[in-house]
Amino acid sequence: MGMKAVIQRVTECQVTVGSETVGSIADGFLILLGVENGDTEKDAEKLSAKISVLRIFTDENDKMNLSLQDIDGEVLTVSNFTLSADCRKGRRPNFINAEKPDRANELYEYFCECMLKNGIKKVEKGVFGADMKVSLVNDGPVTIIIDSRELA
Numbered sequence: 001m002g003m004k005a006v007i008q009r010v011t012e013c014q015v016t017v018g019s020e021t022v023g024s025i026a027d028g029f030l031i032l033l034g035v036e037n038g039d040t041e042k043d044a045e046k047l048s049a050k051i052s053v054l055r056i057f058t059d060e061n062d063k064m065n066l067s068l069q070d071i072d073g074e075v076l077t078v079s080n081f082t083l084s085a086d087c088r089k090g091r092r093p094n095f096i097n098a099e100k101p102d103r104a105n106e107l108y109e110y111f112c113e114c115m116l117k118n119g120i121k122k123v124e125k126g127v128f129g130a131d132m133k134v135s136l137v138n139d140g141p142v143t144i145i146i147d148s149r150e151l152a
Contacts, residue, residue: 003034008138008143024076031076050146052069057073076123
């Protein structure tokens with residue numbers, strides 16, 4: 001298993017902690033990011049490079065042909081350890097594969113920096129470890145899951 005991203009194409013998205021909006025974007029991606037034991041900076045680099053050029057926005061012919069870079073899209077990244085859930089046994093998920101919080105936060109922050117380096121002009125974030133509420137309009141709906149270890 002590797003670093004996981006659940007990508008949702010959105011027309012708007014915001015994340016709040018309590019009553020405070022801590023991040024908000026217009027057209028772009030909501031990225032739920034799961035960091036697992038053994039993930040490295042290389043995983044963050046590969047994943048962010050792929051996401052920044054992923055062609056899932058529609059062109060003038062209504063074909064998924066444009067990337068975040070092409071549309072000058074925005075990103076809201078939310079750390080989400082529950083993406084590491086192991087549900088094979090019992091009814092309660094096991095999160096033993098999730099990276100420890102300090103290291104997970106380092107890689108989450110690094111992933112966001114990589115998105116900026118890959119030409120994404122606006123990268124908003126949630127608050128690592130906080131109880132957040134995420135509201136969004138999923139455009140399509142288009143939702144894609146990518147695991148860094150499955151990338152070439």
